[in-house]
Every structure is written in C-alpha cells, then in structure tokens.
Amino acid sequence: MVDYRNIQKFLQSRIKRRNLMIGAGAFTGLAIASQFPHQQAIAKGRFSDYPFKLGVASGEPYDTSVVIWTRLAPEPLNGGGMPPVNVPIRWEVATDPSMKRIISRGTVLATPELAHSVRVVVEGLSPHTWYWYRFNVGSEASPIGRTRTAPAPGSFANQLKFALASCQHYEQGYYTAYKYMAEDDLDLVIHVGDYIYEGGITTNVNSPRRHNGTEIFTLEDYRNRHALYKTDENLQAAHAAFPWIVTWDDHEVENNYANFISQVDTEPDQDPVIFLQRRAFAYQAYYEHMPLRPFSRPVGPDMQLYRRLNYGNLATFHVLDTRQYRTDQPCGDGARQRCAENLSPEATITGKAQEDWLYDGLDKSTARWNVLAQQVIFSQRNTRAGGLDTYSMDIWDGYVASRDRLLRFFEQRQPSNPVVLAGDVHSNWAMDLKANFDEPESAIVGSEFVCTSISSGGNGSDTSATVQGYLPFNPHIKFYNGQRGYVRCNVTPTSWRTDYLVMSNVTTPSGTISNRASFVVDNGIPGIRQVV
Numbered sequence: 001m002v003d004y005r006n007i008q009k010f011l012q013s014r015i016k017r018r019n020l021m022i023g024a025g026a027f028t029g030l031a032i033a034s035q036f037p038h039q040q041a042i043a044k045g046r047f048s049d050y051p052f053k054l055g056v057a058s059g060e061p062y063d064t065s066v067v068i069w070t071r072l073a074p075e076p077l078n079g080g081g082m083p084p085v086n087v088p089i090r091w092e093v094a095t096d097p098s099m100k101r102i103i104s105r106g107t108v109l110a111t112p113e114l115a116h117s118v119r120v121v122v123e124g125l126s127p128h129t130w131y132w133y134r135f136n137v138g139s140e141a142s143p144i145g146r147t148r149t150a151p152a153p154g155s156f157a158n159q160l161k162f163a164l165a166s167c168q169h170y171e172q173g174y175y176t177a178y179k180y181m182a183e184d185d186l187d188l189v190i191h192v193g194d195y196i197y198e199g200g201i202t203t204n205v206n207s208p209r210r211h212n213g214t215e216i217f218t219l220e221d222y223r224n225r226h227a228l229y230k231t232d233e234n235l236q237a238a239h240a241a242f243p244w245i246v247t248w249d250d251h252e253v254e255n256n257y258a259n260f261i262s263q264v265d266t267e268p269d270q271d272p273v274i275f276l277q278r279r280a281f282a283y284q285a286y287y288e289h290m291p292l293r294p295f296s297r298p299v300g301p302d303m304q305l306y307r308r309l310n311y312g313n314l315a316t317f318h319v320l321d322t323r324q325y326r327t328d329q330p331c332g333d334g335a336r337q338r339c340a341e342n343l344s345p346e347a348t349i350t351g352k353a354q355e356d357w358l359y360d361g362l363d364k365s366t367a368r369w370n371v372l373a374q375q376v377i378f379s380q381r382n383t384r385a386g387g388l389d390t391y392s393m394d395i396w397d398g399y400v401a402s403r404d405r406l407l408r409f410f411e412q413r414q415p416s417n418p419v420v421l422a423g424d425v426h427s428n429w430a431m432d433l434k435a436n437f438d439e440p441e442s443a444i445v446g447s448e449f450v451c452t453s454i455s456s457g458g459n460g461s462d463t464s465a466t467v468q469g470y471l472p473f474n475p476h477i478k479f480y481n482g483q484r485g486y487v488r489c490n491v492t493p494t495s496w497r498t499d500y501l502v503m504s505n506v507t508t509p510s511g512t513i514s515n516r517a518s519f520v521v522d523n524g525i526p527g528i529r530q531v532v
C-alpha cells in the first residue's frame with residue numbers, strides 16, 4: 001500500500017505549482033495587483049486572449065428546455081487563464097441562425113469554482129423546435145450554436161435521427177468523423193464515454209498528435225486535458241450543431257477503474273481514499289466541460305449521471321453509469337475464463353439502486369423504443385482463445401448475474417423494443433440480445449449496436465483474423481468492423497435503422513467517410529437484419 005501522506009503531498013505540490021502559474025504568468029495585459037482591477041478590465045471585455053476558445057455546446061434536450069454551455073478560457077492549456085473572480089456572461093437564444101429573433105436572454109455568472117464554465121437551463125421553449133444560441137462577455141462574442149428540443153410528452157415524432165460516438169483519444173487520430181457528423185442531418189448526439197484519455201504523452205512517433213503533459217491526477221490536470229480536447233475544431237463543430245446526451249466510461253478518470261478501486265498498477269493511487277480524491281477531481285472537470293443539467297453537479301467524489309430523457313412517445317433514453325457503482329472486476333480486469341466471482345449474484349455493474357431505477361423506468365415507459373445508452377458491450381462475447389471460452393471482465397461479461405437479471409426482465413416484462421447502445425471497444429458490432437446466449441434457440445429479446453471509436457486505436461482495419469476466429473462461438477453477433485467513425489440511428493414508429501459510418505483513415509486530417517453496413521429492426525419484431 002502506498003504512503004497516504006506522500007500522495008497528498010504530491011497532489012498538493014502540483015496544485016500549488018499550477019495556482020502559482022495561473023496567478024503570476026497567465027494574465028498578461030491586465031493589472032493583477034488586486035481583484036478590483038480585474039473586474040473593471042473584464043467589464044471592458046479585455047482578456048489575455050479570445051475567451052471562447054473551447055466553443056459552445058448544448059445538451060439534455062427536454063420538450064421545453066435545454067442546457068447551453070460555454071467556458072471562459074483565454075489560455076485553455078494553462079488553467080484557463082482567467083483571474084480568480086466572478087465574471088458575468090450574457091446569453092441569448094433565438095429562433096433563427098442569424099440571431100435576429102431573440103426569444104430568451106439573461107446573464108449568468110462564471111465563477112472560479114467551476115473554472116469559469118457556465119451552463120444555462122433555458123426554459124419555456126417549444127417542443128421539437130430548432131434554436132440558436134450565443135454567449136457574450138465584454139465585447140467578445142462566442143460562436144453561435146444550434147440546438148433542438150425534444151417532442152412533447154405523448155406526441156409521436158415521425159422520426160429521430162441521432163449519432164452515437166465514443167472513444168476520442170486525442171493523440172491517436174484526427175476527429176474528422178466529427179466534421180462529417182456536424183454536416184449530417186441529425187437531431188442529437190449521444191456520446192458513451194472515453195471523451196478524454198488520462199494518459200501522458202505517447203512515445204509512438206506515428207501518432208499524429210500529442211497530449212499536453214504527463215498522466216493527469218489533479219483538478220488542474222483534468223481541466224487542462226478537457227480543454228485540450230475541446231480545442232479541436234471538429235469536436236467543437238459537432239457540439240455547436242446538435243444537443244448532446246453524454247455519459248462517461250473509464251478514461252474520464254482512469255483506465256478500467258471500478259467505483260473506488262483504481263486500476264492495478266504502480267501509480268500512487270491504490271489506496272481507495274486517494275483514488276476517490278482523484279475521482280472527485282475528474283468528475284468535477286467532467287461536469288465543468290459537459291452540457292449536463294445542474295442535478296449532475298458532483299458532491300465530492302459522487303456524481304448523478306444516470307438519468308432518463310424522453311423523445312415524445314417515440315424513444316426513451318435510459319442513460320446508464322456502469323463505472324461509479326460497479327463492484328471490482330471479478331478475477332482481474334483482462335480477458336479471462338469464467339470464475340466463481342464472475343457468476344456471483346453479488347457482482348454488479350450498475351449497483352442495486354441504478355438497477356432498480358432501470359427496471360422501474362422500463363416498466364413505466366410508454367416509449368416505442370427503449371434505448372439503453374451506456375458504455376460497455378452488453379451481449380455475451382466469447383473471445384475464445386487456445387480452445388478456452390474467454391470473456392472480458394471489464395464489460396457486462398464480467399457481471400453475468402447483472403446481465404441475466406436484465407435479460408430475464410426483457411423476456412418477462414417485455415418493455416417495448418429494447419435497444420442497447422455501447423462503445424468502449426474501438427470497433428463496430430451488431431448483435432441480437434438472447435434470453436440465453438448459450439442457447440442459440442432461445443428467444444431474441446432486443447438488439448445491441450456498438451459504435452467504434454472516433455479516433456482511438458488509429459486507422460484500424462475492416463476485418464480481424466482474431467475476431468473472425470471466435471465469431472463462430474457467438475452466433476448472435478451479426479457484424480464486426482474495426483475502422484474508426486460513428487454510428488447513425490434513424491428511428492421511426494415502425495422501424496429502427498443503424499448505419500455504420502467508417503473513416504478511410506484518421507491519421508491524416510483529410511480522411512473520407514462511407515457507409516460500411518446498415519441494419520434494421522422492425523417495431524415489435526425482435527432481431528436485427530442487414531440491409532446494406
């Protein structure tokens with residue numbers, strides 16, 4: 001066990017050093033003798049540089065409200081570059097892209113406690129309507145963002161088109177997929193995690209980009225890392241184009257963490273007390289940089305991320321958090337043979353409270369499509385190797401009893417059209433959910449679509465000899481592809497269509513995108529079928 005005092009000292013010294021840098025070096029051009037001159041200077045709109053370098057975002061679309069977001073960060077990679085004072089930001093929402101017909105406006109205070117990030121819950125909007133929004137501070141204006149509310153409760157929208165994305169390692173590829181996504185015809189975007197990666201600078205000379213420092217541990221570290229990722233103009237374009245619904249996976253904190261348990265490694269955070277401090281920093285920075293509702297604001301190391309969003313009667317998104325409440329990976333994090341812990345009913349990937357909340361919501365749902373928007377592969381995936389059945393312990397395969405309870409629920413309670421979405425594995429998959437994956441004749445009880453990474457893993461390739469080798473042991477898996485890109489879902493009252501859009505490459509900024517495959521599910525008839 002690592003010495004607790006050492007890590008505390010380590011973390012504190014890093015924080016002190018960063019604070020010093022922000023106080024002394026970052027605010028060129030402004031008087032820094034006292035707080036008062038800052039406020040005067042900022043009232044006149046003088047920043048050390050353009051303050052909206054991280055762009056704008058919106059999210060959490062309800063029928064009459066949506067969250068709009070920005071952060072003042074004239075020096076994004078150096079703590080933001082703002083003085084430690086509150087700064088009022090004006091916001092406005094319009095019904096036209098040139099912001100002439102303003103229907104709502106106000107002022108919100110950017111505070112140092114939230115790294116001068118702001119979120120406004122814009123209320124009183126019309127259902128199923130496009131809006132445009134902008135922030136102003138001093139004489140500086142943000143880019144204009146566009147957002148859209150959900151249809152009214154009980155109403156049947158004819159169509160919902162959304163993109164599914166995950167895993168955007170900054171170093172391993174360009175976000176060109178987001179450029180295409182921003183130009184796509186969509187209502188919203190769902191991101192299912194690995195929005196940032198926590199590691200240091202790669203030594204791989206073939207990686208097209210570099211992280212901004214060593215592995216991140218402190219609040220300042222996590223803020224600067226989020227800021228680095230948010231400086232990407234393609235990512236900003238996708239945020240500005242649509243409202244997003246986000247949930248996290250592991251890398252927003254640390255690879256393969258489980259609740260308060262750090263990944264087994266040599267880092268000085270193996271003590272759960274220390275790891276929870278790190279988690280608190282990571283959750284705080286995540287909240288500051290995502291267009292989440294205020295109820296998600298973290299309290300210490302805890303953050304309310306699982307939640308439900310309705311898209312009229314057409315779809316309900318049950319957004320899950322399979323990291324914060326899970327028991328430790330049974331028998332280790334990697335690919336393993338089944339073990340007793342792995343099958344134990346005590347092993348849980350959601351925690352009891354979230355599991356009960358999910359059943360309750362599925363039972364009460366009046367939606368045609370019940371979407372589980374979550375992080376890691378749900379279906380069984382036997383990566384059989386060396387003649388032995390093998391499973392990843394970091395995904396639902398590691399928590400067999402959790403999954404079996406949910407599959408039994410699907411079979412017995414029959415919520416309308418369950419569709420599971422996942423990411424994490426840096427590859428595309430499509431599969432039928434089976435009442436019992438080990439019995440090919442058992443009932444199909446839903447569908448799962450797994451999206452590949454935006455950039456993680458570099459260019460990838462269409463097929464894999466390893467995957468081809470074990471697919472025969474997984475007859476419910478209908479599709480695999482190992483390129484980068486995003487998944488587009490087109491949902492109507494009568495059918496669900498999923499398109500797998502893949503990038504020619506991500507190691508140059510000029511990759512092109514094409515539709516690799518499409519699958520359809522018909523309302524009321526479980527089972528996916530390939531149409532392209």
Ligand code: FE
Pocket residue numbers: 167168194251424425426453456
């Ligand atoms: Fe990832």
Ligand code: CA
Pocket residue numbers: 194249250251424
């Ligand atoms: Ca992951």
